[in-house]
Amino acid sequence: MTRGVLFMTVLLAMAAPVIGSAASKPDVPATPAEFKAGETKFKAHCQVCHGERGMGTQQGPPFVHKIYEPNHHGDAAFQRAAALGVRAHHWQFGNMPKISSVTPADVDEIIKYVRWLQRQAGIY
Numbered sequence: 001m002t003r004g005v006l007f008m009t010v011l012l013a014m015a016a017p018v019i020g021s022a023a024s025k026p027d028v029p030a031t032p033a034e035f036k037a038g039e040t041k042f043k044a045h046c047q048v049c050h051g052e053r054g055m056g057t058q059q060g061p062p063f064v065h066k067i068y069e070p071n072h073h074g075d076a077a078f079q080r081a082a083a084l085g086v087r088a089h090h091w092q093f094g095n096m097p098k099i100s101s102v103t104p105a106d107v108d109e110i111i112k113y114v115r116w117l118q119r120q121a122g123i124y
Contacts, residue, residue, distance in 0.1 A: 028053060028120055031113070038113025041106050045099055054117050061091040063114045069124045075111050082107045 031039045042054070049060030056062030067073065067090050080086075085098040102110070118124060 028117075032116070035113045035116045038109035038111070038116075041102065042110050042113050045102050045106070046110060049093075049096075054114055060093050060096070064117050064121045064123065066123055068114070069118060070115065071124075075108075078111050078114070079104060079107050 042050075046054075046063075049057060050063055051057045051060070054063035056065075061067075081096060082099045082102050083104070086096040088095050
């Protein structure tokens, strides 16, 4: 085996777990038209901390989690969080600042999108 072939074999072997893990993610359906506005606003204002499709990041918690289901964090909690900010209480990410760039109508659209994501995940 030549050095080039050996190098490519090792490289592919190292990449296989990464490729496999990406392929094993559960399929999430495309966002329905009725939630597209919320998805767009979520991406613009929330995704940097709460992650793609609400799955969380190192900066913020996942919204696709039972803690954020409607009986624990109702829609009004999302409105208050955007308008006033939130003192850290469930997670160790620090306090959330208010998001001045969103209106209550924007947050309503974001909530619809987040609730759809939660239903897709079987949270409620």
